[in-house]
Amino acid sequence: MIDSLLIANRGEIARRIIRTARRLGVRTIAVHSEADQGMPFVLEADEAVLLGPPQSYRDADAILAAARTTGARAIHPGYGFLSENAGFARRVEEEGLIWVGPGADAIAAMGDKIKARNLMAAAGVPVAPGTEDPVAGVDAALEAVAGIGYPVMVKAAAGGGGMGMAVANDEAALRTEVEKVRAFAERMFGSGDVLLERYFPRVRHVEVQILGLADGRVIALSERECSVQRRNQKLVEEAPSPAVTPELRERFLAAAVKAGEAVGYRNAGTVECLLDPATGDFFFLEMNTRLQVEHPITEMIHGIDLVEQQLRIAAGLDVEVPERTSGHAIELRINAEDPKRFLPGPGTITTWVEPTGADVRVDSGYAEGTTVGMAYDSLMAKLIVHGADRGDAIAKARAAVAGFAIAGPKNNLPFFAELLENDEFLSGDYDTGIVSRMR
Template sequence: MTEWPFPASVLVANRGEIARRILRTVRELGLRSIAVYDPDDRDLPFVQEADEAIELVGSALPSPYLDVALLLRAARDSGAGAVHPGYGFLSERASFARAVTDAGLRWIGPDPGAIEAMGDKINAKALMSKADMPLLPGSDGPVSDLAAAREVVATTGYPVMVKASAGGGGMGMAIVRNDAELAVRFEKAQDRARHLFADPAMLVERYVERARHIEVQIFGQADGTVVALGERDCSVQRRHQKVVEEAPSPLVNGELRQRLCAAAVRAGEAIGYRNAGTVEFVLDTDTHEFFFLEMNTRLQVEHPITECVAGVDLVEAQIRTAFGRETVGMPSAPEPRGHAIECRVYAEDPVRFLPSPGTITRWREPAGPGVRVDAGYVEGNTVSRRYDPLLAKLVVHGEDRAQALARARTAVGGFKIAGVRTNLEFLKRVLDRAEFIDGAYDTSLVSRMTTG
């Protein structure tokens, strides 16, 4: 503990599997771990496993994990020295990052200015244009109404993607293929953006019909250098949200990997990025052209597969950087060490993908060589309808893709959950799908699976 400045403690401002995963590394580093929790979450494992757990009571917000004043009070009362936001909730809220640092605490994430710069898609697009980043043809600034959207389409042609400038996680997005759809879907997406983000600003961009969603993990180190730790393929999505990810991408060869990583590093360098971040691209499967989509200024849900193939602990690197410690052994664009696949296990109807809250009456995790389970629940826990229904991330690592795929099938088959409906059967179908096995899938895979 003498290595760390006083007070050597980290408060995790999150819940479930990501809180549990961060707390594990905090303890391994010899730091005191502090959890905060909604009263509904008091029985979840992350609360029990922390050195100290503080109940968040008295919030008027929909979730106490969004209550900045309550979180800062918990940090002060517990004597925390740093705050890790995880993902979701306040993780990409620049105002929260500033509030943490203004309170004299260390923020385990990028500088608030970087969060702000990349949080608005329109501003991010302008910044990336200056960094010589390939961009999808489309609107250069905010599109405020249907008439302006039609002007953009007159240049790009159909299909286009309409998306909220302030959005994330696939929310506030719609694919439009003709004038009739534009009239309906633009205004619907704008209304949703106004409701979700209190910001009706929209972007209209060319939609790549046969696309792969490729993202590159970057890390801005304490010495100012930005490195890329390789790509992840996140093309298996339902409703624009990821379900199965793998690293490296079976579509990306060494030359393309170098170009993707170089572009991602340029993005980080353009904003003086520090800590963990992800640069997302859309890749045309026919031409292998790639275009910048957005940058996520936080730890990603799918970070474990990069940890497997790059041989790093990203949370440890985050903490060390926040405390001003050097992060060693992080070469840029490293040669992948084997292959990793992540399956997101949800409490949801496997056909309609609707949440399935309830009490877990059976929970048996798979085990074996190369198998890792980052879980937020155990048997007896209740899955609340108030929060995202992600139960666990099942991660497998193999010497090559064939071994990883075989291990993934075995592990999914060996994961036993009862009391709530899960998507385990759907995950089996994905792993057995010929186009997934061949690595020849694209972002429309799930749509084809669910429509026949």
């Protein structure tokens, strides 16, 4: 096993990685910004290194310097920041360090949505009707949409996390959105490349957890339902998906393995798909070349620790993953935001009381007395519950939400209390539009 690990991230995912590393006897090194001085993950690590201003988590030079000075053997990037930066992954390995993630080539291949889409199509993974090359401009978009049909999704090729996407229902909207998305993508991602894909008004977001093993095999564990979203960003996930039949599950898992094999995938990753509930057809959306925020629900139903599996794969060790799942798990993302409009609501936490119980888990990045600022994502914690079945998990989620007390910053606990009583959600027959229908 790796003996020392630098965690190039912050908040709840840094604490999550530290927890597993400590259990395995791995020395942990936290890097942190000036804004995060005194945060729980900094205090819990065996060693901590100050990087600099808030944006320092993207400073590859500073992170690699910290690894050298602390004698770190490996780097775990968590999610966000540099986790899907192929250049950083390559530099880590050039320094002689172990990168706890997929190879740089796999990250690069999946980082461009157009290249990823074409690669998946060639591997036999279903893709939605769309463009195979970047759209050169409005005229090219109008020509392409003739073969795709309205409505279409205009997407930034280098985008991610639900950013850089817009729906066009007609020619006037397409003319506007192509230029808007191109400008946004150039500003945010450094690339103005845009693609078009058929937009499905009623669709579910289903993803599959994969592990690329040290011996070259790719295995698919199970699926997660991620359709409760606001602004194309997830709020709630559950596993297994209430929309997936055993036959459909086999198709999902087989496609996910093909996707991983197509890029020689190693370590943990997620193959995200859109499912048309009317037909049962699904289409490749993207591959996340890192650990997902929602990984705990897969852990709960499989009885495994995915961070441990990541470390074992990176160290070249064997991995044992139970194929059978047990029960149902739900994750709620507790954000510092208004529960109605979902606008950021930062502030200093004056009360923080987490719910407890055998089937309740809280992965938190904050504690009483800490401050949620505007420099980072609004995620404060993840509330995860496990039940014998979906109904049991929902009942436990209701109790856990009621038992979670937060004061200071705004939070979305009231939204979850509403969702867990919503007839559409309770039926299991919902799609990505459920939040907009609740508002």
